[in-house]
Amino acid sequence: MSTLSLSNQAAMRKPSRDRASYYTLTWRQKQLLLTLSPTQTTPLLPALESEQLLADCLKRSPIHLVKLTPDIGEAALALWADACAKVNKPAYLSVPSIAALPKKQNRLKWWLKRLVDWSAAALLILVIGPLMLGLSFLIRLQSPGPVFFSQWRVGERGKLFRILKFRTMVTGAELYHHQVMGHQAGLHKCENDPRVTPVGRWMRKYSLDELPQLINVLRGEMSLVGPRPWALYDAVRLSPAVRQRLNALPGITGIWQVTGRSHLRDLDDVNRVDLRYMGSWSLRQDFKILLMTVPKVLSGFGAF
Structure with a gap:
């Protein structure tokens, strides 16, 4: 065959x-x-x-x-x-090529960024290991099913990879995704999603569910800072005018997460923000985004 x-x-x-x-x-x-x-x-x-x-x-x-x-x-x-x-x-x-990729702008600074990614991810996993174990125990205690949630996302140059997160929803929640979201035009985010568990809602508020993405960073699939990694249900709805953004290496945090997370939900607008970030990328800007992420996470900015 x-x-x-x-x-x-x-x-x-x-x-x-x-x-x-x-x-x-x-x-x-x-x-x-x-x-x-x-x-x-x-x-x-x-x-x-x-x-x-x-x-x-x-x-x-x-x-x-x-x-x-x-x-x-x-x-x-x-x-x-x-x-x-x-x-x-x-x-x-399959995505259109783009010239404004950080990797192409300055290869030396890009590899320095990647070295920081791998080193910081490895160190953070060691430091917050006990916290991750505690969260795993809470998830198993709250709801039957796996500790981790895995989902296809679009990575660098359009490569599909499985993102890792702590499970914040009931088992099998993906089967009801479109039923919950309906015909929502923008980002598929629902403030009162009935599939989210009580522990999951608390973890989402402080972005604790995203800690396993440090493993994706170690695998080379993500960076600490970069554009949002689009899920398939979002990627297929992007207009051709902004699909070139799918060439980017996605990040755990990024410019959208620290500036427009709570109010900017139009898919194309989010991608235009990311395209501007890519066009003006610098190590200094990434460091600034990391510093801005800390207070945003502690305050639960735009998270649900």
Whole structure:
């Protein structure tokens, strides 16, 4: 069933949630490009509707990575990301390139930033280890289920990665995400989200649920300071005009978190703030954002 390795282009159906949509798969230089197709132009590949069968096909294929257009939707992105993770092949969101990347502006200062990231993350994990253990105990005591919450986010150059957080909601809360958020146009944040546990609400107020992201920093998937790491349900709703922002290395804290967290919720506006940050990036600015983060966290600024 090594379908992907036998053909350069094929079409497949979207997962059963939307039978009217089709995809075009194009194989270029050991990269598989997945785009939305308006009509069925070649025979369907029903085997690829299953995550496990898709993973089997990817495993047998010589491709090195998969690129996915945001237009295919959240469900399809998650399906492919999960299948790619099973066979250790990276999945990327296909995003337009951008010149104003901090990494390109000054490589020496950028690597200094990354050295600070890794060193500080390792030190913080050692120092606050007892606190993290205590929070883990509270989560297990309050609600049955895993201590950590993992979710696909968009990282540097569109690479998909699983962000780590302390679980602040009831188990299985993701299944009810769109039911709770409805047709909310801006950021999918709900002040009185019924899925959040009492302990989770307290942790969210002081951003304690984000401490496990220090592990993402050690993995090289995040920085201490950078733009917000978009979830798939937010990334697919970005307008093409600001999708270039998805090239950025995301951060645990950033300019939006310390300035507009409580009132700036329009997706494109948040991205424009991040694009300005990227265009004027400096180590001094990152240090200033870190200093601003401390009082914001202690006061529970815009958190819910």
